[in-house]
Amino acid sequence: MMQDVKGNSEEYNDPILYDTENDFVIEVPFLSKWASKPNQIIIDLACGTGRVTLPLAKEGYKVIGVDLHTGMIDRAKAKAAELNLDIEWFQQDCCNLDLKLKSNLIYMVGNSFQHFLSNQEQDQLFTSVNQHLELEGVFIFNTRFPSTEELLQPNTEEYWRTYTDKSSDNTVDVYTISNYDSLKQIQHYKTIRKIKNNLDEMIGQKETNIYLRYTFPKELERLISQHSFEIIDIFQDWNEKPISNGSYEMVYVCRKVK
Template identity: 60%
Template sequence: MIINNFEEYDDPTLYDKENETYLPELPFLLKWASTTQGTIIDLACGTGRLTIPLAQNGCELIGVDIHEGMLSEAKQKTVNLDLPIKWLKQDCTKLKLMAKSSLIYSVGNSFQHFLTNASQDGFLSSVNNHLEIGGTFIFNTRFPSVEELLQPSTEEYWRTYTDRDTLHTVDLYTISHYDALSQLQHYTTIRKYKNNDGQILDEKSTKISLRYVFPKEMERMLLNNGFEIVDVFQDWKETAVTNESYELIYVCKKST
């Protein structure tokens, strides 16, 4: 059993350097927020990647995460912004928010961090308990395609970005291993920091494990936890799902 799966998030500043400007979900969430009254709940909010821009667009939010460092970074980023956000440190499988909402979301494929059947059910049950009858729950997860699951277990190039502080180039590589019995993909992410001449100055690696869920399995899980699936898309532009999809975006309604 994996006890600590937070290594990828133990450097919140690095997380923001690599992810803060990536906001494909924002227009989709803003569309749903525009028809929602009251507080919106962002689960596994991290450093507020979506919480903050939604609040800047006039939404009132509760941002919830279990990782103290990520939440501290989120609070620091908003300390002087006077935004309608309440940050809470809680386990999303055992939520006690003293509030209900008509719109709850969890993005960034955070659903894959719940590695066991019990934690998945605990998370969905917690969401249901904090959602108004007829309320909407939106979340995404990577599509368990053959290409996704059977990635080579050798070091593979992923992407490159420029460090905003040092202006050094950072090449990202991954090594993955899929355990079919547990439906867990075990990832190692390797970061190679280069100067302007292409020389490697430093190298760091982090590990994370992610749970994959097949579509029919997800249907049954959501139904058993009191949700009706309204739509499933393969991207935040609402494109229909195909066998070549990379991710699944679920729009669900609380039915019971």
């Protein structure tokens, strides 16, 4: 689900855990509005385990899933087979796509855009997307909003959330530690999962690290324009609420103009 698999993949090395912690499909109704033709090819970049790919395929759309991470793609293939869904899967770097086809709709969700840490990687991504879109085709992606609250978090262990692991009935308390590098605009997150049994006894702990790039709206405006796209809309969520200074994320809808 990312480009530097060796150096930035800890969050994705356990696809089953990923599915447990990411069992939502809030993007699907929004994307369905742009997938106007059931027989059109839709490309899901950084598709992971098929969290969004599968629901769209179940609606009858022809979806192609692309991801660089072997474990995530293998998990996606297995899930598609269980559902008897005919989906093409490609293990490729989104910076250097070679799908031998073009689409009218490409999307990248789950804030995966933040895995492209350098200007060069962002440029390569947009170049690849442009090459695989038909003229007037649409590219939709989201990325977290670089708010003061988001970037200037204390670099101490902070409680995030608690969930129940359905496979074991254990309780998992999730904490994070974050450090922001202002020069590189990259946030390092350490996620700490403290696992407890039904007696509330600590029985294990799992830690993962990830690095995420935060890109500001005016930077994105320039980037999108430079790669021959125009911005159709910017929202603060998948329910199409207008973006504001208090936004948590940004959802971009872009059209290829040349």
